[in-house]
Amino acid sequence: MLSIEGVSVAYDGHDVVSGVDLRVEDGEVLAVLGPSGCGKSTLLRAVAGLEPCRGRLGWDGRDLARVPTHRRGFALMFQDGQLFDHLTVARNVAYGLRVQRVRGREAAARTEELLELVGLAGYGDRMPATLSGGERQRVALARSLAPRPRLLLLDEPLSALDAGLRERLAGDLRDILRGAGTTALLVTHDHEEAFTVADRMAVMREGRVVQAGALSDVWREPADAWTALFLGYARVLEGPAAAALAAAGGLADPGGRAVAVRRSALVVDEAGRLSGRVRSVRATPVQTRLVVDASTGHDGLPGVGEVDAVAPLEARVRPGDEVRLRVEPGRVAVLG
Amino acid sequence: MTPLRRVAALVVLAALPTAVLVVFFVVPVAGMLGRGLVVDGHLDVGGVLEVLARDRTRRVLWFTVWSSTVGTALSVLLGLPAAYTLHRLRVPGVRVVRAAVMVPFVLPTVVVGVAFLELLGESGPVVRWTGLELEGTSVAILLGMVFFNVAVVVRVVGAAWESLDPRPAEAAATLGASPARVLLTVTWPQLRPAVVSAASVVFLFCATAFGVVLTLGGLRYSSVETEIYLLTTDLLDLQGAAALSIVQLLAVAALMVLAGRLRPREDVRVARVRARPRRPRRGDLPALAATTLVLLFLAAPMAALVLGSLRVDGGWSLAHYRAVASAHEDTYTGSSAGQALLVSLRTSVDATWMSLLLGGLVAIVGSRRSRSRAERRVRRVLDGFFMLPLGVSAVTLGFGMLLTLDSDFLDLRDSPLLVPLAQALVALPLVVRTLLPVLGGIDDRQRQAAASLGAGPWRTFLTVDVPVAWRPLLACAGFAFAVSLGEFGATSFLARPDDPTLPVVIYRLLSRPGTATYGTALAASVVLAAVTAAVMLAVERLRVRTWGAW
Incomplete structure (x- = not known):
């Protein structure tokens, strides 16, 4: 379980995230929804350990303050995938496995399994540069899932794609996360995406969480006029x-x-x-x-x-x- | 524009630089090579081969290769941590340090030679404190090479490191990769083209180093470049010099083709996230320590030089500087140091506008998008053509000018513009390499948008290209100025006997025995270094990222 308690992040002395309290239960997908520039991506990066922050971040009750990014076991999937262009698709997916010293047949099997899961079976030998935008995001998802992270962080995973593809992939993403029982924190500005993928959501505005709760609760009772709009x-x-x-x-x-x-x-x-x-x-x-x-x-x-x-x-x-x-x-x- | 008009525009723009390069570069170099190759009216290939088979030639070639290789390796090894510290970390005073690290690269070779003699000489601090006698050894030459070229590595690799998108590394970290593993599996593959490109340029500079080897190598060590000089001036063996020049030209051309292939092709049009420099962490300590060492290494010879210039007969005095400032004409050097400084400054101003004019035209020609394959090929050939001065021995160029420009129909030998022109040609590749990526990086659609709004070609150039290019242009001016101020190889041949530049005067003062003139040489070196450094610091303030993007 991830707990975020009173977390603030400052850029140049100005808080872009201030006093955020959130929890993500095991196996749950929480969507943080907000307009661009509201601080939601910064919050996600702070959870990943990529931004220094004040407040308390904890996993299963243990403080994460002194745990560096690579020991947190939180895989981050970027908006534009950030595939390693010098590695093949299979090597990209297996990157986290190699870090965990999973190699050989076991790694190959897991890689193949994940490529199949995201609908890219047989793409292992391709180079990332030859893939379309949607395929790149699928590979990025497979890469993030491969080392079985404790928590999956998704930073606007579908925003770079065009509308039709986005809708289809959002459905796929929900099925994949549900199927694997993955605990995930999703950040997005698109409420459709949040509704499709998440169980609960938190609405963020100017660095603060204005409302958090189950999808239907937030939907039925928006906290204020801004949130409703x-x-x-x-x-x-x-x-x-x-x-x-x-x-x-x-x-x-x-x-x-x-x-x-x-x-x-x-x-x-x-x-x-x-x-x-x-x-x-x-x-x-x-x-x-x-x-x-x-x-x-x-x-x-x-x-x-x-x-x-x-x-x-x-x-x-x-x-x-x-x-x-x-x-x-x-x-x-x-x-x- | 019709294809015909496009080609015509290309020809018009390229005409002036091409003509200048042919008359003042190709003809002299070819003339120089011709003297050596043609004996009694027929081609004498056997003579050339005979030169190459000499024992001494083989020794010279071997020394050039191994010293350049080791010099390159050391420069890269020292330059990498410094590039990281100075371009990725937020350390107080980092901008000043970054500028200071660049100064050695443009310091006149003669000055650096003098500084290292002060540092490593009999009464220098190294001998006194450690007992190591390095003067006249190959170690001294290597140190000199590294001194010059660390700046190149820091610059090229630092710029690449700075503009590296941090997100792949972050992605790797969230997948569990430790910082060391991220460096090895993600950052290094991204950085490798820049490192290889920097290394190949450094190798080129090491292999054609002239002043450093001449002043530090003494009589025992000779590289291809100094050997050409010795063969031409002392032994009058033009055939030998021509043979070595050809070998050098071929090797350098091959190296440049290789470097061109490996040059990182950053697509400046792609919007990328750039890392903000961050505060150093504990893991950065090794890099910080290595950077401190590099800075000490760069500062030591300069400190020794300044201290040496202030010592007179065991006490402290400004007497040497007074000697520099006095207008008293030295019978041996044919000029006073103060007068020579004025000559140097005047010459450099001329060299600067010449290299900017030529380099600007070349950059404009090279940065325009080609419509056809033939057109692209023409542009690529031109680009390579104007890089030639980088690879040809300045000595060959200077001596070749001396030989060919003296003929009846082209008597430019006594023209006061000859020295600045030679210096401008030496600076030309650096100017082109700085401007070309800037102009090429402007999205062509910006020009198309301007044109669609009714701007003619001239107005488009003024409103789209110039606002982006004026800073790099100014930086180029400073760069060309500094390079020409310290240019020694070609100038030593071409400077008129009664009107020498400061580096030439320093060299003449050094070759004469006597402590008084030696002190004057030290003081003059300090003055020259100070002027150059001031120019470089001003250039650094312009913060042009492409300068040094070879």
Whole structure:
């Protein structure tokens, strides 16, 4: 179990990570989610022992302060793989094994097993320079897993890849980590990636953890408006507007708390309890996206200007139309 | 631009440097070789072979090879820890030290010779404290070579080490590799091209060292370069000198092709993470200790030189410096040291603008992207052509100029521009090697973006190339200035008898017996070293990474 207690990292006298407390249980995958520059990669490097830090880092209760990187047994996978270009794919994967003096047939078998695991069986003799971006990341993953690290540190492992590949590899990554029961700390700015791969997540902002918990908890109750927007909620409503929306969705009265809504929280529906005037219409492959001025009609949301809504593709909606809107309660979150 | 216009532009830019190199380099060197090879109107190959079969020639060749090999090995061995300490660690005063380490490389060879004589001579500290008599031994020559070339290793390897992406090493550490293992399995493979490249350049410099071997080697040791000098000036054996020059030229050309192949090709266009220098840890102690040793080794001869220049008849005095400053003309050297310093400075200014003009043109030609294979080949041949001065004995060049530029249709023998021109040619390869990577490193798309926004070729050059290149250009100016200030090999032939440069005067003072003139030589050496060092420190402040990127 990894414990991070009050850890701070300073660059040039300025804290880029300040007072972070987190735990990663054995076999668990924790995602640290935050925008670029929030200090999440620095935190990861501190855990790896690559940045000097204040506070306490511990593994199974033992302090790591005096343990150098190479004795921690935490494998770090970089955003761009950082394969050793002068070694073949197999030698890259076997690097950590050779360090542990695992050689010969045993090392070859383990290397082959891992290349198979990441879907690159038979790539052993290739040089890294001949691989595509996705293949390089797969090799980097295999290399990190080969020495059976106590903890796997993943620094934006999929960010350098294009969207389609990223989605596919995120699924693979989750299956591989689950299958091996690997304990992992994943750092990313992409909430989709975090949701796909992790069990729990921590949201970081300007060097601090603003919220941590199980995926569904964080998702259902973002700590504040910033977190909600970062997690992909489209808007945050406050005061009477929040109360009206909750009432229309059949939710409990938020009691003065703000409410975050997904882009698809309001759906055009004749039987809806809210109304508004359509401002703009944009078609996407699966549905029509609308921007609705909800402050007008008599069933509007008081004090709110525009909100997002969706309509089925077949619904003929034009700017200027009056529409009725239904609230999808699952796509609304009351802020903590 | 049409292909025809591209080729025309290339020819126009390359015309001036090519013409200068042909007239003032190829013709003299060829003339010098011709004198030796052509006897009584026909080619005499047997004579050349006869020279090569001589016992003395074989001894000279053997000495050159082994002394250069050992000198190179020692320079690399001492240079590596210093490169690490000075480029990867955050130590107080590191920038000043980095600049100071570079000074020996441009110190006039004559000055270094004098300094080592002071250090190792009969009354020098080494003899007094350890009883080791090294003067006139091969050890003294090796020490001199290492003194010059540690700087090259520190520079080339240090720059590579500094720009090394730290992340592969970090990845290895997280996989359990100890620092020693990381060094061996990750850092060394990344660094190897730079080390090999530095070693091949150092070998080149060791093998063509002139002043050091001449002043420290005495009569017992002679390298190919000093042997050419002796054969030409003392024995008037032009055939022997030509034979050795050819051997040298071939060996150096082969070495340069090899070095070119091994030169690290860092793609400057790729964005890389650069390591921040970090505070030293306990594991860095060996490197720190080795670096301290290197610094002491570099400082010792200079300290001995300064101390020696201040001693007069067992007491301390500035008398030698007063002698340097006096305008009194010495009948033996044909000039006063102060006057010679003025001549040196004037000459160096001329040499500087010449080498910048020629080197700048060559760098522009070499850095433009080629569109066709033929065009690329032309550029590569030109590039190699302008590296030639690096590999040809300065003595051969100087004597060749003396011989060929005296003819009726090309009488430049008495031109005051001849000495600076020769010095500019010596500095040319260094200027080109510094500027070329800078201009080549500018992403061509920047120029294309400028052009697409309506900038013509001239404006593109001014707004894209110049802002990046002006610092390196300034650094080159300082570098060329320093090199020409200390140039001795070619200048010793070409300097007019009544207008010698300071290194020539120092050499003349040294060859005359008498303690008073020896003291003056020491003081003059200190002055010359101080001027050179000041120029180098100014260059270092510009922080140009490519300078020294051979």
